[in-house]
Amino acid sequence: MxxxxxxxxxxxxxxxxxxxxxxxxxxxxxxxxxxxxxxxxxxxxxxxxxxxxxxxxxxxxxxxxxxxxxxxxxxxxxxxxxxxxxxxxxxxxxxxxxxxxxxxxxxxxxxxxxxxxxxxxxxxxxxAGRLVARLPNVPLIPQGFGLEQGEVMEIGVPFGSVFAYRHIGSIQQKNYKIVGLYRSGEFILSSYSIVIQPTDVLLVAGDPKVLDNVYRQIKSDIGQFPAPFGKDIYVYVDTLLQSEKSVMRDIQQALYIHRHIRSDKLFIRVLNPANFELLRKIKSLDEADVNVSLDYQGSNFSRKLKEDSQKKIGLVVIGKEIFSSRHRRKALFKITTPVLKTCPRGIESVKESVVILNEEMSKEENISSIIFDISIQMKLEIMLYDFDPDGHYQTQIAQDYENLARIFDKKIKLNRTNSKNPILFLKETKQPVLHVLPFEACITRTRFFWFASTKVEKISFMLDNNPQIFIPITE
The missing domain is CATH 3.40.50.720 (NAD(P)-binding Rossmann-like Domain)
Structure with a gap:
């Protein structure tokens, strides 16, 4: 004592x-x-x-x-x-x-x-902390316990959650663990075979930053993208870097995706405005849910992006001309927001989303629910491309996608091959596909020796014949 x-x-x-x-x-x-x-x-x-x-x-x-x-x-x-x-x-x-x-x-x-x-x-x-804990749709963090920084959370599972009706053992838990769950007034310690039900409350422990991401995954349901990242889309064009055709390509594709997903507002950011006829065209798009802003201050892309990101961007749309710069890719990576890179074969013609499976996918589970969300909203088929020259296919990852497909009543196609490299497959697609891939740190690095790499993300993002959407992950 x-x-x-x-x-x-x-x-x-x-x-x-x-x-x-x-x-x-x-x-x-x-x-x-x-x-x-x-x-x-x-x-x-x-x-x-x-x-x-x-x-x-x-x-x-x-x-x-x-x-x-x-x-x-x-x-x-x-x-x-x-x-x-x-x-x-x-x-x-x-x-x-x-x-x-x-x-x-x-x-x-x-x-x-x-x-x-x-x-x-x-x-x-x-x-204030106690009041915040009583707000709906915020994680409950125990007070007076541990570090009080969010390393332990209680998270309710809503109907439509990507965690509902899944075995705890089928959920990849990197840097966090589902310790147990509360159901019908009882606390149940987690085990591989327990199936999570809607209205369960999960007790999770781990890295506070990872748990913030897990909270968003659990609470997000299909049909909400670009939430939980944000509610608005921002498209950036630069009249000094891009031709008039490229500028309008990016804006038109941003308008298309704005009309086909649950986006509140589209913000068109024009950097270095110079072509008055082009600016007149862009300004004519200004309406209730489309905001056009011309930046005459000479702000560079990275600075403007950082400024806008304070408002929680849901999706960034840019062309290859902007994305080609390593410094701009680093700026995009830092804001942890999905990025759509446009291509000349417009997103309007896309009928299918494609995911290239690799062993790292087991650590990037949060992108699977987003892939389903985007595909369902845009009425796209989903294809999983599983390539391994030795026939060591990603069976468990494919099974996780199939589990989600059953939950959301969405068919997926699985293409397994030991002969056709995914890079060649993507280059040879006759119909444009929406290539979805994790936005990993390797994408922000220099191009030197990339072609000698075996990491798909490090090579495939250089392809420009299909629109690509990069989903941020917790690394």
């Missing part, structure tokens, strides 16, 4: 003290210092020693705190008195841990923030 001092004053202190008295009276030895004798409880457990005096009295406070004290909790309403109490304690006990309940903007002593022996509980942030 540890010996702890509680300095209590005010309504928050009263509630805190009542909880400790009710639930944790036997965990430690407590010295409780009160200003007001009305705070004294009717029944005092043997582990509690109550003292009533003004804690801003240096003589009396230091007499109450001896060298056996491990922690002091200061829960007081008056900000000045809190700081006086802090300074009195630190004048003699520099290594004692002080847990201070306060509003950060009320603290006037900078050394409180610098003191590594102080645990500051910001009441405003705590209340």
């Amino acid at each position: 540890k010996k702890i001092v509680l300095i209590a004053d005010g309504i928050v202190a009263k509630k805190f003290l009542e909880t400790v008295l009710e639930k944790y009276f036997s965990n430690n030895l407590y010295i409780v210092i009160l200003k007001d004798s009305n705070f004294l409880p009717d029944k005092i457990p043997s582990t509690f020693n109550f003292q009533v005096f003004d804690p801003t009295s240096s003589y009396r406070l230091l007499n109450a705190i001896d060298n056996d004290i491990s922690d002091v909790f200061v829960v007081m309403e008056n900000p000045k008195e809190r700081e006086i109490v802090y300074e009195i304690i630190k004048s003699r006990h520099k290594d004692i841990r002080i847990v201070l309940s306060a509003y950060e903007d009320e603290i006037t002593l900078p050394k409180i923030f610098e003191d590594d022996k102080v645990v500051l509980i910001d009441e405003a942030k705590t209340i």
Whole structure:
């Protein structure tokens, strides 16, 4: 047992003290210092020693705190008195841990923030966190547990979720684990064979950034893309880099996809505007759900993209002329937003989406649900292209796609071959296909030695005869 001092004053202190008295009276030895004798409880457990005096009295406070004290909790309403109490304690006990309940903007002593022996509980942030936890469609993060950074979450499974009706063992869990689930008032530890049902609440643990992504996957249902990335589409054209034909190609393809997926608004960003006749054409497209913006400030693509990304872009549409630059690809990679690269064979003619399977796909499960979402909204068939010269095909990954196909009642085609390289297959397609691939870090690097690589994403994104959509992943 540890010996702890509680300095209590005010309504928050009263509630805190009542909880400790009710639930944790036997965990430690407590010295409780009160200003007001009305705070004294009717029944005092043997582990509690109550003292009533003004804690801003240096003589009396230091007499109450001896060298056996491990922690002091200061829960007081008056900000000045809190700081006086802090300074009195630190004048003699520099290594004692002080847990201070306060509003950060009320603290006037900078050394409180610098003191590594102080645990500051910001009441405003705590209340705000509790309120946020009650909002619908936000993850529930346990307070007062672990790091409190989101490494543990409770996530409800809605109807239509890509996680519904799946065995836990069939879900690739990289840098996180489904620990268990709550169902009908019971907690069930996870096992390979448990099938997740709608309305289950999953208890997941892992890297906080990964869990944010998992939360979006679980909560997103088919027919919502470009959500959960955002609700709007941004198309970027540059009249110095691109011909008039290329500019209009990109805008027309952006308009087409805007009309065929659940996008709220299309933003047309024209960089380096110069051709007045072309600008007149583009400006004529401005309407309620299409916003045209001409950038006369000379902003480069990366800067404009970073600025726009603060508004949570759902999908970026660009042409090969912009995408060909490694620096621009790096800028696109950083904002973790899907990117559609257009091609001369327009997306209007596409009837099929194609995914090239590889062993890395098991780590990139989040793209599978997005592929289904895009394909269903755009009424595209789905083809899985499984190539291995030794016949070691990606059976498990294909099975995961087939499971999703059953859930969403969507047929898929599986093309297995040990002879035709996927790059040749993509180059030779007579009808344009929508090539969907993960947006991996390797795509942002220099082209040197790419042709010697065996990684499909590192080579296939250079192809320009099919529209390509790059889905960000958590790496």
